[in-house]
Amino acid sequence: MRDxxxxxxxxxxxxxxxxxxxxxxxxxxxxxxxxRGFLSGVLTFxxxxxxxxxxxxxxxxxxxxxxxxxxxxxxxTFDTITVPEGYSWxxxxxxxxxxxxxxxxFNEVTRGTATSQATAFGDNNDGMATFMVEGxxxxxxxxxxxxxxxIFGNREKGKPETDDDIRKGMAAHGISVMEIxxxxxxxxxxxxxxxxxxxxxxxxxxxxGPAAGHSLMRTDADPSGTRSxxxxxxxxxxxxxxxxYLTCEENFNGYFSSSDDALKLPPRxxxxxxxxxxxxxxxxxxxxxxxISKHPxxxxxxxxxxxxDPSNPNSTxxxxxxxxxxxxxNAELVLASDNRVVVYLGDDERxxxxxxxxxxxxxxxxxxxxxxxxxxxxYVAKFTDNQRxxxxxxxxxxxxxxxxxICIHTRQAGSIVGATTMxxxxxxxxxxxxxxxxxxxxxxxxxxxxxxxxxxATPVGGPNPRANNRYGQxxxxxxxxxxxxxxxxxxxxxxxxxxxxxxxxxRAGSANINSGNMFNAPDGLNxxxxxxxxxxxxxxxxxxxxxxxxxxxxxxxxxxxxxEIRRFLVGPRECEITGxxxxxxxxxxxxxxxxxGERGGSNFPFGGNxxxxxxxVAITRNDGQEIG
Ligand code: FEO
Ligand code: CA
Ligand code: CA
Ligand code: CA
Numbered sequence: 001m002r003d004x005x006x007x008x009x010x011x012x013x014x015x016x017x018x019x020x021x022x023x024x025x026x027x028x029x030x031x032x033x034x035x036r037g038f039l040s041g042v043l044t045f046x047x048x049x050x051x052x053x054x055x056x057x058x059x060x061x062x063x064x065x066x067x068x069x070x071x072x073x074x075x076x077t078f079d080t081i082t083v084p085e086g087y088s089w090x091x092x093x094x095x096x097x098x099x100x101x102x103x104x105x106f107n108e109v110t111r112g113t114a115t116s117q118a119t120a121f122g123d124n125n126d127g128m129a130t131f132m133v134e135g136x137x138x139x140x141x142x143x144x145x146x147x148x149x150x151i152f153g154n155r156e157k158g159k160p161e162t163d164d165d166i167r168k169g170m171a172a173h174g175i176s177v178m179e180i181x182x183x184x185x186x187x188x189x190x191x192x193x194x195x196x197x198x199x200x201x202x203x204x205x206x207x208x209g210p211a212a213g214h215s216l217m218r219t220d221a222d223p224s225g226t227r228s229x230x231x232x233x234x235x236x237x238x239x240x241x242x243x244x245y246l247t248c249e250e251n252f253n254g255y256f257s258s259s260d261d262a263l264k265l266p267p268r269x270x271x272x273x274x275x276x277x278x279x280x281x282x283x284x285x286x287x288x289x290x291x292i293s294k295h296p297x298x299x300x301x302x303x304x305x306x307x308x309d310p311s312n313p314n315s316t317x318x319x320x321x322x323x324x325x326x327x328x329x330n331a332e333l334v335l336a337s338d339n340r341v342v343v344y345l346g347d348d349e350r351x352x353x354x355x356x357x358x359x360x361x362x363x364x365x366x367x368x369x370x371x372x373x374x375x376x377x378x379y380v381a382k383f384t385d386n387q388r389x390x391x392x393x394x395x396x397x398x399x400x401x402x403x404x405x406i407c408i409h410t411r412q413a414g415s416i417v418g419a420t421t422m423x424x425x426x427x428x429x430x431x432x433x434x435x436x437x438x439x440x441x442x443x444x445x446x447x448x449x450x451x452x453x454x455x456x457a458t459p460v461g462g463p464n465p466r467a468n469n470r471y472g473q474x475x476x477x478x479x480x481x482x483x484x485x486x487x488x489x490x491x492x493x494x495x496x497x498x499x500x501x502x503x504x505x506x507r508a509g510s511a512n513i514n515s516g517n518m519f520n521a522p523d524g525l526n527x528x529x530x531x532x533x534x535x536x537x538x539x540x541x542x543x544x545x546x547x548x549x550x551x552x553x554x555x556x557x558x559x560x561x562x563x564e565i566r567r568f569l570v571g572p573r574e575c576e577i578t579g580x581x582x583x584x585x586x587x588x589x590x591x592x593x594x595x596x597g598e599r600g601g602s603n604f605p606f607g608g609n610x611x612x613x614x615x616x617v618a619i620t621r622n623d624g625q626e627i628g
Contacts, residue, residue: 006148006280006598009251013273013349041387041465042510043476043492045563067532068557069621072516072566075551077543079602081593082570086622091605092139092180092187092590094615095123099178099189099196108611111154114167118198121189123151123172124614125592127237127330128579129245130180133311137584138195140245140310141176141616142234147598148280150612159280166286170201173232175247177310187588187618197313201230201255201283204316205306209374211321214404216300221289228301229289231317236330236427236524237579238305238343242369245308246320248328250348252302254279260293271411271453272326273349274299300408305331305345307373320373323357324394324410332428332437336485339363341372344437346425350444351452352411353419354381354428356391358485378406380419383462383491389477391487392417415454423447423464423472426523426538431560433531435482438494440522442538443472463491466506470546471497471520473510474535474558495558495565497522501549512563518550519567526580528628533558535565536591538576553577555591569619572596572604572612579616586626589619 070084081089096106096117103119106112112120122143131138146169149158160166179193190196205228211217217225231249238246257278265275274292284290289298303325309315323331326347333343339362345355359376363369379391392398394406394413406413423444430437441464448460448467460467463475477491497520498509509518521539528534535556540547555569555577571577571593579592596604597612604612621627 009254009279012254012279016275016277040385041462041492042496043494043563044511045561067530067559068564068566069627070566070568073568073570074516075518075543075549075554075567076570077541077551077573078570079573079596079604079607081572081605081617083619084568087619087627088622089617089619090186092616092618093121093178093189094605094613095121095125095172096613097121097189099176099191099198101191106613109154111151111611112168114164114171117168117171118200120198121176121178121615122174122198122200123147124594125176125616126235126579126594127248128590128592128616129237129239129581130584130590131243131245131310132584133195136179136190136193136195137181138310139178139180139581139590139616140237140308141178141592142237142247142579143172143174143176144235144250144594145233146172147595149600150595150597153611160282163286166282169281170230170232170283170287171198173234174198174200174203175231175234175245175308177308177313195310195313197310199231199308199317201232203230205229205231206316206318207301207321208318209320209322209407210403211300211325211407214408216297216404216408219289219295219297219301228319231306231319232302234306235328235348238331238333240307240333240341240369241335241363241365243309243311245310246331246333247306247308248330249303249306250327250329251279252327253299255281255283256290256292256299257284258293259284259291263293267412267454268409269299271409272299272303273453300325303327305343305373318373321407322374322376322378324355324378324406325408326352326355326410329425330427332430334430334484335363337481337483338485340485341376342484343373344428344430344439346422346428346439347411348424348426348442349452350424350446351421351450351456351458352425353414354422354425354439355379355410355414356381378410379487380414380417382418383420385462387490387492389420389489389491391489392419411454415456420462421452421456421458421464423469427525429525429527429533430484431527431531431533432529434560435484436476436478436560437484438474438476438525438533440525440535441473441475442521442523444469463493465493465496471499471507471509472522472539473497474522474525476560494560494563495522499546499549502546507546512565515549517556517565517567519554519556520547520550523576524578524580528582529586530628531560532628533560534568534580534628536577536580538578541574555580573602574598575602575604575614582628586628587620587624589627591617591619593617
């Protein structure tokens with residue numbers, strides 16, 4: 001039997017690296033919460049401007065001219081992509097498609113080898129961005145991880161059996177850099193482009209910033225503590241104004257294991273879920289650096305934001321330790337009023353924190369940018385129930401830790417200053433049309449019940465208002481003085497996801513959630529140039545019980561002003577929709593389909609008995625207008 005029961009990363013950590021049992025909170029008082037409008041901090045949008053759901057009276061022609069530009073679609077459980085009337089989709093690339101003409105095409109029987117995978121698009125694409133380099137359009141895409149039942153679906157148990165299998169898995173991770181072009185109206189990868197590149201778990205990286213060279217970063221293979229091999233579990237992304245790509249290492253812990261079962265696990269391992277067992281990848285079998293009993297500092301060299309220059313295929317990616325070490329979701333980069341670089345960062349784990357990095361120096365076009373992500377200050381968010389919040393600096397003075405230690409043991413530093421434990425911060429997105437920022441807090445079944453791995457309490461309240469939070473919420477904050485450099489902000493809840501068909505209490509969601517647009521587990525957030533918020537989901541797709549009527553994972557669009565949310569896309573079965581970018585002319589939106597058929601129930605996109613393939617969908621408007 002193929003093993004489709006691979007747990008989620010969180011599920012894995014729950015089983016193998018369990019958190020402390022119960023919060024000691026006699027004090028958690030669940031106030032009588034009535035539906036909608038009930039919780040402090042839930043924004044009520046201006047009456048009159050707010051439309052509840054989709055009006056059947058809106059004609060398609062009218063819908064194309066309103067601020068959304070489309071008529072909402074219904075939830076469904078089809079094994080395909082659904083987009084609104086007036087829009088079309090096609091696949092740009094799938095897992096295993098070769099980037100060079102000399103490379104082997106994807107083989108459905110073997111599902112590739114280490115050699116073919118190293119020259120092909122990686123698996124489970126996530127964050128991505130486009131770049132224009134010397135008149136050529138490039139797309140840079142994270143390949144976050146692999147599903148054993150899919151990539152090793154040729155093996156009887158759906159697990160790696162040979163060293164080549166393990167190396168194939170390593171090559172399916174990382175980043176794919178590809179030139180793309182529209183040929184006869186159809187998007188394609190430009191094979192053999194000089195910019196095409198695969199970055200994998202074995203590509204050399206440069207460690208930069210305060211932690212580079214520190215004794216905690218040194219290993220037998222790298223006594224200098226400045227060069228590491230590879231990047232993996234690359235989740236969301238960011239993009240800089242100086243033309244580089246930021247890739248974010250998330251569940252890096254699940255690849256390490258110990259050959260010594262008796263190895264004692266110190267807090268520096270347990271806080272990050274690094275334990276005796278890996279997540280089933282078996283990387284330590286072919287590469288000893290993943291054995292923590294032999295190389296205990298190796299995990300300190302993962303869990304960072306990595307900067308990549310796509311214009312130079314020979315450049316060495318730079319791990320930016322100044323942005324902290326945690327389970328990075330994405331890196332939303334904006335400029336403060338004085339042009340200092342501000343990067344908002346989420347740590348996606350139950351009860352972990354939200355961060356902000358501010359560079360020491362301003363970004364000045366045409367000037368040296370090499371130190372902007374190396375020298376600066378990291379802050380962590382503290383929310384208060386009065387709709388206010390502050391960024392607490394993580395410095396030697398506030399934490400008692402050295403600068404290097406703050407960059408390596410960042411979660412511990414956040415705990416010391418009393419940061420707010422969050423409901424799993426996923427993507428952060430800043431509105432280009434106004435100074436406001438959104439974070440998706442995807443869900444947290446431990447809210448109000450268990451501490452985080454550092455023992456910090458997870459009280460119900462503020463931006464995390466529901467115990468046993470199964471649906472998630474989107475929180476918005478507005479920096480004081482309209483400046484991302486301000487150390488204080490106001491906040492409120494933009495959307496509290498829920499199911500108003502099933503529940504009448506706070507699980508029904510906020511007023512802008514209705515039968516026609518309900519969803520669970522908001523995850524990817526991306527703003528388009530018009531200031532529309534695109535919301536992607538990574539939730540339960542059972543379409544039953546608490547999740548009845550929500551269908552497959554999907555993408556919606558939110559209006560920041562009115563609060564209205566409309567469903568734009570429904571993905572195929574058992575997928576997550578994640579990662580979004582646009583062509584340089586804004587006429588195509590690229591959207592990621594990750595792990596279709598993660599439980600064996602999809603054959604997307606080719607149907608029949610074909611192997612399900614993650615990939616990128618290119619969406620256009622039939623009238624040829626811009627899509628955002
Ligand atoms: Fe890779 Fe938190 O999602
Ligand atoms: Ca995510
Ligand atoms: Ca997620
Ligand atoms: Ca996923």
